[in-house]
Amino acid sequence: MPANDHAPSDTVRGAAVIVVGGGVTGLSAAWWLARAGVDVLVVEKGLVGWEASGRNGGGCSHHHSPLFAEEQRLWPLMDQLLGYPTEFQPNRVRIALNERQLALYSRAVVNARHQGFRIDELEARQVRDLVPLAGDNVFAGHYYHFGGHANPHRTVQAYAWALQDLGGRVLQHTAVTGFATEGGQVVAVETARGRLGCDHLVLAAGPQTGRLAEMLGVNLPLKVARAEMIVTEALPLMPLGGVDGNGLYGRQTLRGNLAYGGGPHEWVETEEMPGGPRPATPLMQNIAKRVAELLPLAGHARIIRSWAGLIENTPDGRPVIDRPEGWDNLTLATLSGVGFGLSPASGRAIQQLVTDGACSFADLSTLRLSRFARLEPDWAALQGWQSAAMAS
Amino acid sequence: MNAGRGGVDLRSVAGKELSIDGHAQLLVIGAGPAGLAAALEGAGRGLSVMLVDENPVPFETMGESVPLHFGGRAGGVVRNRNAMMEAMLDSAPGLAAAFDLGVEVRLGTACWGLYANGTNLGWMPAPLAGLADEANGTYLVSFDRAIVATGRRDMGLAFPGWETPGVMGATAAVRLAARYGALEGRRAVVLGTTAEALLAALDLHAHGLAVAAVIEQAPAPVGPADLLEQVSAAGAALICSETVRAIESDLNGVTAVRTGTQTLPCDLVVLGVGAVPMVDLLDAAGCRLGFDAARSGYVPVLDGQARTSVAVIQAVGDCAGLWPSKSRNAGIAEAEARHAAACAAATLGMPGDAVAAPPAPGPAPYDLGAYRKDWVRASVIEAAGEPYVCQCEEVTAREILELRPPRYLDWNSADNRRRSLESLLGEGPPHPDQIKRLTRAGMGSCQGRRCREQIQALLALQAAVPLDAVPLAGYRAPVRPLPLKAAAPRNEAPAFGEQWDSWFGMPRQWVPFWDVEGEYTVAGLAVEKPHASE
Numbered sequence A: 001m002p003a004n005d006h007a008p009s010d011t012v013r014g015a016a017v018i019v020v021g022g023g024v025t026g027l028s029a030a031w032w033l034a035r036a037g038v039d040v041l042v043v044e045k046g047l048v049g050w051e052a053s054g055r056n057g058g059g060c061s062h063h064h065s066p067l068f069a070e071e072q073r074l075w076p077l078m079d080q081l082l083g084y085p086t087e088f089q090p091n092r093v094r095i096a097l098n099e100r101q102l103a104l105y106s107r108a109v110v111n112a113r114h115q116g117f118r119i120d121e122l123e124a125r126q127v128r129d130l131v132p133l134a135g136d137n138v139f140a141g142h143y144y145h146f147g148g149h150a151n152p153h154r155t156v157q158a159y160a161w162a163l164q165d166l167g168g169r170v171l172q173h174t175a176v177t178g179f180a181t182e183g184g185q186v187v188a189v190e191t192a193r194g195r196l197g198c199d200h201l202v203l204a205a206g207p208q209t210g211r212l213a214e215m216l217g218v219n220l221p222l223k224v225a226r227a228e229m230i231v232t233e234a235l236p237l238m239p240l241g242g243v244d245g246n247g248l249y250g251r252q253t254l255r256g257n258l259a260y261g262g263g264p265h266e267w268v269e270t271e272e273m274p275g276g277p278r279p280a281t282p283l284m285q286n287i288a289k290r291v292a293e294l295l296p297l298a299g300h301a302r303i304i305r306s307w308a309g310l311i312e313n314t315p316d317g318r319p320v321i322d323r324p325e326g327w328d329n330l331t332l333a334t335l336s337g338v339g340f341g342l343s344p345a346s347g348r349a350i351q352q353l354v355t356d357g358a359c360s361f362a363d364l365s366t367l368r369l370s371r372f373a374r375l376e377p378d379w380a381a382l383q384g385w386q387s388a389a390m391a392s
Numbered sequence B: 001m002n003a004g005r006g007g008v009d010l011r012s013v014a015g016k017e018l019s020i021d022g023h024a025q026l027l028v029i030g031a032g033p034a035g036l037a038a039a040l041e042g043a044g045r046g047l048s049v050m051l052v053d054e055n056p057v058p059f060e061t062m063g064e065s066v067p068l069h070f071g072g073r074a075g076g077v078v079r080n081r082n083a084m085m086e087a088m089l090d091s092a093p094g095l096a097a098a099f100d101l102g103v104e105v106r107l108g109t110a111c112w113g114l115y116a117n118g119t120n121l122g123w124m125p126a127p128l129a130g131l132a133d134e135a136n137g138t139y140l141v142s143f144d145r146a147i148v149a150t151g152r153r154d155m156g157l158a159f160p161g162w163e164t165p166g167v168m169g170a171t172a173a174v175r176l177a178a179r180y181g182a183l184e185g186r187r188a189v190v191l192g193t194t195a196e197a198l199l200a201a202l203d204l205h206a207h208g209l210a211v212a213a214v215i216e217q218a219p220a221p222v223g224p225a226d227l228l229e230q231v232s233a234a235g236a237a238l239i240c241s242e243t244v245r246a247i248e249s250d251l252n253g254v255t256a257v258r259t260g261t262q263t264l265p266c267d268l269v270v271l272g273v274g275a276v277p278m279v280d281l282l283d284a285a286g287c288r289l290g291f292d293a294a295r296s297g298y299v300p301v302l303d304g305q306a307r308t309s310v311a312v313i314q315a316v317g318d319c320a321g322l323w324p325s326k327s328r329n330a331g332i333a334e335a336e337a338r339h340a341a342a343c344a345a346a347t348l349g350m351p352g353d354a355v356a357a358p359p360a361p362g363p364a365p366y367d368l369g370a371y372r373k374d375w376v377r378a379s380v381i382e383a384a385g386e387p388y389v390c391q392c393e394e395v396t397a398r399e400i401l402e403l404r405p406p407r408y409l410d411w412n413s414a415d416n417r418r419r420s421l422e423s424l425l426g427e428g429p430p431h432p433d434q435i436k437r438l439t440r441a442g443m444g445s446c447q448g449r450r451c452r453e454q455i456q457a458l459l460a461l462q463a464a465v466p467l468d469a470v471p472l473a474g475y476r477a478p479v480r481p482l483p484l485k486a487a488a489p490r491n492e493a494p495a496f497g498e499q500w501d502s503w504f505g506m507p508r509q510w511v512p513f514w515d516v517e518g519e520y521t522v523a524g525l526a527v528e529k530p531h532a533s534e
């Protein structure tokens, strides 16, 4: 029986490992922990996947990351491993509409080939053969024999259900408001449902991870930005859904909708506890313009929704997956904007950090918190990472 | 290098100017009685006023049952834009008065989004409205205050055959018959005995249609007795404790409805089980909504000046709540509008006397939540076949309640069956947005207009909670479907293109891990490194 099927008045038991945050990062980590036989509880302020994890582009092609090879190994197995569909689809075509875009996109070729992944260069005609909605404006393209995309909503829920199938628990609608510590140990988290004891704490609270870490005296530099996406009505399926380029990320979903994002983000001073509105803006129009350029034969397709999500960002834009100094039983995990695609691997890495103290399958040294030891205190202002109100 | 010491993130919204084609001190959305009254009051107090209304709605859009459930019964005359425009002007004499007062009236203009800075959003130069019309495409205007007067629409109700042409909403039927003389049908069967259903029956009768019957699932009607009398005087039979069990049809659509006991010949089936406030724009703009049975469903939470939680946006007329006496007397909506416009004018520094707010509704005359749930139980859950509740994505009630992945996944793992709705509920009531994500019910091109309230009732029934315990499935801009090409900005500032990146354009984010330095400082960015953009 799923562990969260109980009346709200039940007292909640703590767990060997408590994970704060029911986004893809926290859920995947908890699922891997449950697979390793660990008693695990995810505490989530709202509904699982309600934040960035349910609002992203579903892209799984982060070939710059030390977790990429493992991510690529795992994604094709995820439906089987989880027991629920993720809609993962491998491979991707990236379209350049001009020489400048081609030069930019060609840098990815170097990264991928370095790791032994195959990329084919495509002529305009070949792009049009592969992408029936593309037009005469194609300059050139690449075919990635790796990467791909999945459905964020379904993936989040698959993690949560799979975790429960293994005896793990998810406590929704419950915010973590503080911690109890003894010596160098975090012994419990404070919630409205009471104090929940733990032997190990994983902070995977997306944009809120920095604030929660700060409550434990750990300085995890993080800033939050809003990004937006649009989706159209369903169109006939193209042979490959993973089609992007022209400054956009996104995909044709398995249902046939075109879901794309890209363009300017906005730095925001977000609320202290997630739950505020997630407004989109007229950027919908600028994104629409570029989707219509990327896929001119879909110019008639009607946009039926736009939305926004809040993204956690470290100063260099790279994840922090680490056990910070000063605590014996604390693991931090913030994915800095690339968390969906990496989630199969990031969860496993977090699990190993918790259970073994080190990751066996990837070198996480570039994801350590200590790389920010000499970061300028006013780094956010220096980088222009400030809300309009703060900047003026 | 995107982030110099100067501290501007060029890849962010900083320095991106939206092109804005016009400004009004007071923007009024919807030119029904409430919207017109607001525009006239605002203009009378010296405000510059823009009044937009999407009517006449293009034929193709009506064919998609947007914004109302037109059910394929808009007649050919609807293709004639000029005739439609004339009919619209004739039906609302106030429009001429508005022109005379200098109101900028834009008909055939849909408002697909309202935007105001607030939590997690601060870069827009002013409150903005997204508009679209056939001549100008898609564009933005700015405003100081907006009064939303978007009216009402109808709750959908599934039964076997409800996708057949001729099954339509009461509001849509009256709109076509009364305003445009464009309703293709002669003989109607009306579902529901709410005041709004009965008024629609009388309106249709007044426009020359026969109303064969009014069907009510409850043992007794819920609407006002005098309206019931008028409806039966108009020749309609009242059939209680019944629902539509099946539709008979030919190539042109409905030819009869079958109840449990009889067959009623008709070419229109008019859904009047629940008129609901049209809150799509308000919800998408982030205005807080609350369920109020006395106001017929989810309505914006308003203060004493008719302001929503987004202070620059006010709401009046049916979209702020509808009830029997308001449905019978446009004067109430008009009084709300004059009050709101007077408040807006005062806030914007215009002189003038205050206008009293009209009285709020009394308690709901019947248990509206239970009534809607009963209709859904009787018609949808107890249906003989398994009608699609969500027509766009073809999702049945059972698929919604069993959280079945959509058919395109062809995913029949036994595991999935086990995932009942209860296993998702956790600590809270079921959230339609979560159901939507998993089953796709409400995710289609009608943007959930036909299924939203039914799904709310289904979830409330399944979870055995009152209707108001189930949240509203969220609306998102654009609240009218917009083609990609038409949605592109007419004049995009060059900065968008020059600084556009697919993601944040951070100088070190995509450096391959084998090339990353041990330490990160902003100063270290002075050394350029090539990086792939994602």
Ligand SMILES: Cc1cc2nc3c(=O)[nH]c(=O)nc-3n(C[C@H](O)[C@H](O)[C@H](O)COP(=O)(O)OP(=O)(O)OC[C@H]3O[C@@H](n4cnc5c(N)ncnc54)[C@H](O)[C@@H]3O)c2cc1C
Binding pocket: A020, A021, A022, A023, A024, A025, A026, A027, A043, A044, A045, A046, A047, A048, A049, A050, A051, A052, A053, A054, A055, A056, A057, A058, A059, A060, A174, A175, A176, A177, A204, A205, A206, A207, A208, A212, A227, A228, A229, A249, A261, A274, A308, A309, A310, A311, A333, A334, A335, A336, A337, A338, A339, A340, A341, A342
């Ligand atoms: C528009 C957009 C497009 C994107 N596109 C992609 C893409 O294509 N590919 C990709 O890989 N990534 C993409 N991303 C980024 C990706 O979505 C995130 O990196 C990822 O979802 C982060 O997951 P998370 O679990 O770490 O954080 P989140 O999803 O933010 O989850 C954190 C959770 O913690 C909870 N929480 C916070 N505080 C508390 C508290 N005190 N107590 C309890 N719970 C709390 C929150 O409610 C939330 O559910 C995109 C993001 C956005 C917004």
